[in-house]
Amino acid sequence: MKVLIKGAGDLATGIGCRLHRCGFDLVMTDIPVPTTVRRTVAFSRAVYEGQAKVEDITGVLCHSLEEIQETIARDQVAVVVDEECRIREEWKPDVVVDAIIAKKNLGTRITDAEVVVGVGPGFTAGLDCHVVVETKRGHNLGRCIWEGSAYPNTGVPGMIGGYDKERIIRATDDGLFQGQVKIGDLVDKGDLVGYSGDSPIYALVGGVVRGLLQDGVEVTTGMKSGDIDPRGIVENCYTISDKAASIGGGVLEAILSLKKKKR
Structure with missing residues (x-):
């Protein structure tokens, strides 16, 4: 089954890793300059590195339908720079999963494929997708929503290790981001972790740097530029998070449930 x-x-x-392990053929899209902070566990890294390995799965940057087909034949994940998602018309997937996590719908329609899944807030099941998967940490994380929408965006990150908003590394000015630490580094509260333009950015909590923008990304004041995990477990920087795994399970359930209903 083909999943976009x-x-x-x-x-x-x-989500992609869980579906890939279950035998689905995958194409994933991203923007020309990705702003993923948890880069060590994201296939978006393939956009500027050519390929990206996450756990035991490799994502490869592709530039044509032929390259996509060759990548899938090698049991790898195809990644394309395609902000408008034009590859949908050419590749014709059975399933479309909107996992941009934009907190709003940027153009996904329920008619885009036989099965359309919206991930997080911004979607309404039965209106612009067949099912929504909850992304808010808590009792309903990863749950399939067959009527209505996910919890609205609160603007406050989930609590980890007793901290929420303090975990986030944010740009302190407009300009180009330049990291002064690496993902996997241990830092203390008050340590210099980067610059946005000429403005320094300091850690608001101690822990391990779990995510950080690649150097040279243009940021604006307040933009999320990194993530510190106060639990300080370095190994967690290189494996899919509990949250991502739960959401992936919800998407898998959504696809298989909808396929069963259609039979």
């Missing part, structure tokens, strides 16, 4: 996933960030990649 819009987005190739860490949550989309968690």
Whole structure:
């Protein structure tokens, strides 16, 4: 079965890895300059590195339908730069999963494929997709929503290790981002972690740098540029998160449930 996933960030990649292991053929799309901070577990990295390995699965940047087919034949995930998702018309997927996590619908329609799944807020089951998968941490994380929408975006990140908004590394000015640490580094509160333009960015909490933008990305004041995990477990920087795995399970359930109903 052919699945097109819009987005190739860490949550989309968690979905993609779960589907790939279950035998689905995958194409994932992203923008020309991805802004994924958890780059070590995201296929979006393939956009500027050519390929990206996440756990035991490799994503490869493709430029044509022929390259996509060759990549899938090698049991790899095809990644394409396609902000408008034009590849949908050419590849004709059975399933479309919108995992851009934009907190709003950027153009997905329920008619885009036989099965259309919206991930997170911004979608309404039965209106612009067949089913929505919840992305908010808590009791309903990963749950399939067959009527209505996911929890609205609160603007406050989920609590990890007793911290929420303090975990986020945010740009302090407009300009180009330049990291002063690497993903996997341990930092203390107050440490210099990067610059946005000429403006320094300091850690608001101690822990391990779990995510960080690639150098040279243009950022604006307040833009999410990284992520610190106060639990300080370095190994977690290189494996799919519990949240991404739960959402991936929800998407898998959604696809198989809808296919069963259609039979």
